[in-house]
Amino acid sequence: MRLTAGPGTMSGGSANFLLVPIPEFPLPDSALARTVKIAVLGASNVGKTALIVRFLTKRFIGDYEANTGECVSVLLKQNKKKSQPSSSSFILVINPLSGSAGALYSRKVTLDGEEVSLQVQDTPCVALQDDPEGLYCQEQINRSIYWADGYVLVFSITDHSSYRTIQPLYQHVRRIHPSGNIPVILVGNKSDLLRARQVSADEGETLAASLGGAYFEVSARENHEGVHAAFLHLCQEVIRALGGGNGEKRKGGLHLARPKSPNMQELKRRFRQVLSSKVKSATTI
Numbered sequence: 001m002r003l004t005a006g007p008g009t010m011s012g013g014s015a016n017f018l019l020v021p022i023p024e025f026p027l028p029d030s031a032l033a034r035t036v037k038i039a040v041l042g043a044s045n046v047g048k049t050a051l052i053v054r055f056l057t058k059r060f061i062g063d064y065e066a067n068t069g070e071c072v073s074v075l076l077k078q079n080k081k082k083s084q085p086s087s088s089s090f091i092l093v094i095n096p097l098s099g100s101a102g103a104l105y106s107r108k109v110t111l112d113g114e115e116v117s118l119q120v121q122d123t124p125c126v127a128l129q130d131d132p133e134g135l136y137c138q139e140q141i142n143r144s145i146y147w148a149d150g151y152v153l154v155f156s157i158t159d160h161s162s163y164r165t166i167q168p169l170y171q172h173v174r175r176i177h178p179s180g181n182i183p184v185i186l187v188g189n190k191s192d193l194l195r196a197r198q199v200s201a202d203e204g205e206t207l208a209a210s211l212g213g214a215y216f217e218v219s220a221r222e223n224h225e226g227v228h229a230a231f232l233h234l235c236q237e238v239i240r241a242l243g244g245g246n247g248e249k250r251k252g253g254l255h256l257a258r259p260k261s262p263n264m265q266e267l268k269r270r271f272r273q274v275l276s277s278k279v280k281s282a283t284t285i
């Protein structure tokens with residue numbers, strides 16, 4: 001799902017919602033906290049965005065589908081009114097330029113008494129195809145896979161082909177991270193649609209076991225707890241895999257920045273435009 005509302009934050013004290021993209025460099029507070037980077041991957045229409053929004057806001061994104069242009073700010077405002085502590089605040093970046101780009105969300109969570117800065121990357125859908133690799137993956141997805149520390153692999157229990165996408169998708173992740181333990185969970189979403197079920201819970205369990213991760217059957221539509229438990233479990237797995245230090249892993253000797261947000265590029269472009277118009281008017285005066 002593509003969200004079209006502008007980004008915002010609910011952690012500030014101002015009544016207005018600010019346009020706060022996540023900078024290319026870590027935020028000051030995330031420099032102090034351990035950072036956990038998670039990519040949510042899966043086929044089309046399985047509920048990737050709905051799961052993320054459910055996790056972050058406790059709301060189901062479908063509640064706002066009739067008015068998607070407003071949904072994010074509505075969610076942010078509703079949560080802000082509750083003036084929750086910082087652990088529930090999050091920042092959202094939306095790419096307004098491309099229908100296929102995913103959004104990056106950032107949120108603080110407390111795990112075993114430790115504050116962790118969690119970054120969640122929504123991604124465009126992947127699709128099975130007949131080439132030797134068996135999977136169509138946009139370049140942006142590859143960058144997200146490379147960037148992330150842990151993976152939520154999502155299928156819909158009502159769509160067997162989305163389930164069949166998972167194994168090649170996992171192999172694809174393994175190709176990008178050939179060595180080491182890959183923290184992963186398997187999520188079978190839409191468990192509220194039992195009558196339309198095409199994938200059994202046993203199939204989910206078996207597949208998860210073969211990937212070396214836990215299986216969660218959830219409904220982003222009906223239940224926050226299951227979704228929350230799944231994300232927290234993955235965070236814990238990531239922290240375990242990252243081990244000591246400040247949680248930032250190094251890959252191939254390089255410290256990797258998160259995938260570049262085209263939104264950031266657009267902001268820079270607009271910033272340059274504003275600057276050049278100021279220069280022009282100053283010259284005119």
Ligand SMILES: Nc1nc2c(ncn2[C@@H]2O[C@H](COP(=O)(O)OP(=O)(O)OP(=O)(O)O)[C@@H](O)[C@H]2O)c(=O)[nH]1
Pocket residue numbers: 001002042043044045046047048049050051061062123124125189190191192193218219220221222
């Ligand atoms: N019944 C039901 N519908 C859901 C659930 N989760 C998501 N949906 C619906 O499924 C559709 C797809 O949800 P999205 O979150 O856009 O799925 P996505 O995987 O991000 O989709 P892509 O943009 O194609 O990658 C929407 O109509 C959602 O309202 C769920 O748990 N139960």
